[in-house]
Amino acid sequence: MKLLLIRHAQSENNVIEDQPDYAQARQPDPPLTARGHASARQFAQDADLSGVTHLYTSLMLRAVQTAAPIAARLTLPAHGLALAYEYGGLTTGPAGGFTPVTGGDHTSLRAHCPALIWPAHLKGQPWDGGAEAWEAPLFHARAVHVLTDLRTRHREQDRVALITHHDFAGALIRAALGWPATDTPPTFHLAHLGTALLDLPADGGVGGLVWLNR
DSSP states (O other): OEEEEEEOOOBTTGGGTTSTTHHHHOOSSOOBOHHHHHHHHHHHHHSOOTTOOEEEEOSSHHHHHHHHHHHHHHTOOEEEOTTOOOTTOSBSSSSSSSOBOOOOOHHHHHTTOTTEEOOGGGTTSOOOOOOOOOOHHHHHHHHHHHHHHHHHHOOTTOEEEEEEOHHHHHHHHHHHTTOOOOSSOOSOOOOTTOEEEEEOOTTSOOOEEEEEOO
16 A cells, blocks of 8 residues: 655644744644645645545644645545544643643534545544643554554555644654654654655555655
């Protein structure tokens, strides 16, 4: 199976992350900026997405909004993947140890992406937001779970695209390559709307990184 990771477009938190009051000003689940929306539409128009057979997205708002034009371009449903969210999940305050925030439900998020398919295990419920401790082993275990889930769902010839996030994309790449959990900063950095292609063998063995940041 080929897994194409796509980082979401620019969010409203991204444009203030260098400000001294970022921790107080950040939104738990920020939307895309106007620039982010425009970039996502341009990406959907120009990117080489040939051969993509299935599309998934994190349930964070910025990912769902990024998925909308891509799903429209591909004429594919965008399957919500509840565990593909960014490190820490939805909380108030900076990373780790703050009040959990519940995510959107199917109706509210489908208003941003009409192609969104809600996870079956969340039928009739909102996403819980995934708030978690800021611990590398937890992030690694979640990445392994996502990869195992996708391998279970898909055949070797499938080409799957996943709209996800900067830090979690790094965790997915490291897990696919068989690297252990680490407390060091991500080795792999995806720009907004950057892509990384993973080759995941059907036998569950160590995968390969075909490209980064195309």
